[in-house]
Amino acid sequence: MDVNSSMRSTGGQGPHVWPDDKTLIPDWIYTDPDIYDRELEKIFLGRHWNYVGLDCEVSEPGDYFRSYVGPLPVVVTRDMDGEVHVFENRCAHRGVEFCREYRGSADSFICPYHNWTYNLQGDLTAVPFRRGVKGQGGMPKDFDMAKRGLRKFHVATRGGVIFATACDDMESIEDYLGPVICPEFDATFDGSEMKLLGVHRNILPANWKLYQENLKDPYHATLLHTYLTTFGLFVSSNESNIPTDKYGRHGGLLSRRSEGRPDVSTEDAANMQAFKKAMELNDPRVLDFVREFDSKWSGSVLTIFPTLTALRQTNILNTRLLVPRGPNEFMMIWTVFGRADDDEEMVRHRLRQNNIFGPAGFLGIEDNEVLKFLQDGLRKSLPRDGLALLGEDDEPTDTIITERAIRGMYRYYRDVMEL
């Protein structure tokens, strides 16, 4: 192997060339700072809807919370007329990230440095010493408050999910999701009122795209996660479907749990290291399934490009926002919810079941750990291409031992990134 030439091709000095073979994914998209910068321009500030949070996080007028559009800090507010707004968390004056609380309620935001004051729409409403002191100093005569507001994003909500975009002529959320994925999105976000149960946050030392890949990867789900296979949440014997939108950017892992324990063939069981036929729970309530959605799928994981994943698994409901923090790290914000009409027992059921997910969950630990290991491989070793070989691009969508959806995402990624 010619070590020097492969080092050169990924060292940030020469142009990156994507390999011709569509089953190869080059390392440099996960580690290169120039690629990371280009993602901000082409993806997060491009023609995409960025998930920022849920309606139930700003249920009352005046409510706000910190969120992100790609890596950019934003504030999400509900104004006194009930409208949701998303604006940059960066003062228009010197650039202070002024909102420091996770969430709260306010009628205005005041930057602590020079007290520039903004309303819940992100408009500048007051600046101190505008006329200076004793006729000296102060703002220039042509200073126009209306032109000095915070950078605002366009906002749309669907089924209680809030999206933001910098694109001025963006299509509707429905069109953005497309006719294959939108019905699955609507099945989880069916318009019934949601109730916030809480938020998990973690730093994952890996590139943000690896998390989208992970949830487009049914192959690993049957191998890494004992809980999914052993208790039949996602297993080879389930009826399953892996749809993608026409561009390949959004996808779903849909699965229907059978009654009782999964009926896994001896051959499949021998292939699935994680499958533990004899494992029993001391407290099987954790897996109870209260039917509450009009969907044939008991498990639905949606990957909505660029940074949303939406989970409905049995009675666990969550969204995960991926916040890039440089090429080698991202933050995850897990927003866990139930429904406004849940009684006390249903809330407790959801809390018990949520032990499966989150950054201390039975699946969460394994995914977070393995993606850290993967980034270590990408960062530390000689550059090469990753493999996404399994399955066929034109296969029936109920094929589950496949990497078709990962290839689909990178077809779209190459196109939008012009790589």
Added chain:
Amino acid sequence: MATVMDKGAALREARFEVEEFNYAYADTLDRFDVDGWVEYFTEDALYHVIARDNAESGLPLGLIYCEGKAMMKDRAYALLNTEMFAPRYLHLSITNTRALKIESDLIHAVANYTLIETLVEEQSRVQQVGKYRDIFERTPNGLLLQERKCVFDSVMIDNCLVFPV
């Protein structure tokens, strides 16, 4: 006056019992003995690890939420037999222990805790820092936890929390 003295002495005695308990508890977890960890709780105990921002906003979501020992046993089994995670050393320190109130055989107590994790070829780092809000039951076999609420300040979790605190 005598009653006040007695109450103070009783709380000091209770604090000593709780400290002894907590030192043994930390040692059990430092040795990854999660089966042994389960035995520090009563059958119907509540074990709740909750981020401080959730707790202070009245949001009930737990990072870990176990209603009863059976759920803790299931977590212990998973950690020892099925979960995939990187090898690590654990160092759990429990300090600033105080007994707040004694009600018949129950002791309400608080303590601060810090979990430092060390992974292969990585520097030691704080995985969790938080406060226990506990209810202990005095039993013939010594103290057992009826409730341990672990409210952690370290809201931004470094990758994942594998072992309980």
